[in-house]
Amino acid sequence: MDQSLFELVSLIPLIIPSCIVLGLLYNTFYQSTRYFTFARLAEDMPTANIHSAAQGYRELSGETENLFPEPLISPLTKTPCLWYLYSVEKYVGGKNSSWELVEDGVSERVFLIRDATGKCIVDPHLAEVSTALCNTWYGAELRPSEPPPAHEPGFVVIGRDKRYRYTEQRIEAGESLYVIANFSSHMEVPSHIKNKGTRQIIRQWKTNQDNLLKAFDQNDDGRIDNKEWQRAQRLASHIAIKKMTADQHETHLHLASKPQQKSKPFILSSKAEPDMVAGYRKSMIYSLVAFLAALLFAANLLSKFNA
Numbered sequence: 001m002d003q004s005l006f007e008l009v010s011l012i013p014l015i016i017p018s019c020i021v022l023g024l025l026y027n028t029f030y031q032s033t034r035y036f037t038f039a040r041l042a043e044d045m046p047t048a049n050i051h052s053a054a055q056g057y058r059e060l061s062g063e064t065e066n067l068f069p070e071p072l073i074s075p076l077t078k079t080p081c082l083w084y085l086y087s088v089e090k091y092v093g094g095k096n097s098s099w100e101l102v103e104d105g106v107s108e109r110v111f112l113i114r115d116a117t118g119k120c121i122v123d124p125h126l127a128e129v130s131t132a133l134c135n136t137w138y139g140a141e142l143r144p145s146e147p148p149p150a151h152e153p154g155f156v157v158i159g160r161d162k163r164y165r166y167t168e169q170r171i172e173a174g175e176s177l178y179v180i181a182n183f184s185s186h187m188e189v190p191s192h193i194k195n196k197g198t199r200q201i202i203r204q205w206k207t208n209q210d211n212l213l214k215a216f217d218q219n220d221d222g223r224i225d226n227k228e229w230q231r232a233q234r235l236a237s238h239i240a241i242k243k244m245t246a247d248q249h250e251t252h253l254h255l256a257s258k259p260q261q262k263s264k265p266f267i268l269s270s271k272a273e274p275d276m277v278a279g280y281r282k283s284m285i286y287s288l289v290a291f292l293a294a295l296l297f298a299a300n301l302l303s304k305f306n307a
Contacts, residue, residue: 031284053254065119081171082172086166087104089101128266133172139166179256
């Protein structure tokens with residue numbers, strides 16, 4: 001019994017690395033097949049016209065437009081846009097120096113794409129997004145005090161003035177957008193899209209509390225009670241529906257959103273199609289190289305285990 005316990009304990013230094021390597025093997029293989037799928041879809045799927053597209057998993061392409069009067073403002077560069085993804089990382093020095101995530105966020109506000117035949121609402125929630133507009137720069141504070149440089153430096157010396165790394169991706173109005181998504185047409189605005197629009201309008205109203213009170217404080221008590229707030233929400237919902245159906249000459253409202261089937265990726269890209277495909281293939285190659293490296297390390301561990 002003592003001998004068996006000793007042998008089991010002696011295997012612990014191999015068991016822990018083996019579990020890590022198995023996780024790496026799974027993750028890198030999954031990522032490589034995922035990027036291969038993205039590239040094949042982008043190359044092989046025909047682009048449909050919005051007006052005549054059949055319901056289901058489709059590829060669309062068009063020019064982006066804002067659905068609301070007030071543009072979305074990106075958190076780091078303060079740029080008007082339709083969608084953003086950002087992160088702030090802090091450099092932690094020492095023996096195991098690394099960049100640690102401090103803050104990140106992604107917008108989920110809906111917007112439009114329009115082609116020569118019609119327009120379609122895009123709900124970017126849970127989309128795989130690649131953007132032509134992406135900035136990475138460095139600074140001394142949690143929030144950048146300066147805009148990103150016109151050209152990203154090839155080599156950066158980390159110091160007190162560069163303790164933070166900022167990254168921001170954006171989709172802006174007027175860009176060409178490539179979409180692979182579930183395409184559906186509706187007689188009226190879907191409830192979850194209407195709710196997103198309603199929240200956006202109320203968020204805009206809240207930026208001016210004086211005007212909000214003037215519009216909805218009917219009993220002049222200096223606050224908005226539940227009944228008055230329900231009235232404000234009904235009005236915001238009505239305005240959201242009106243904006244989404246404005247200039248809608250067709251009888252149906254079109255929506256591009258995440259497919260229900262997990263095996264079907266939801267892709268948004270403002271890059272030119274050849275650049276997008278090349279990026280996916282490059283990511284696939286990097287993942288395959290990482291997979292092969294993990295496989296070699298696993299083989300080395302196995303040989304030690306059998307020794």
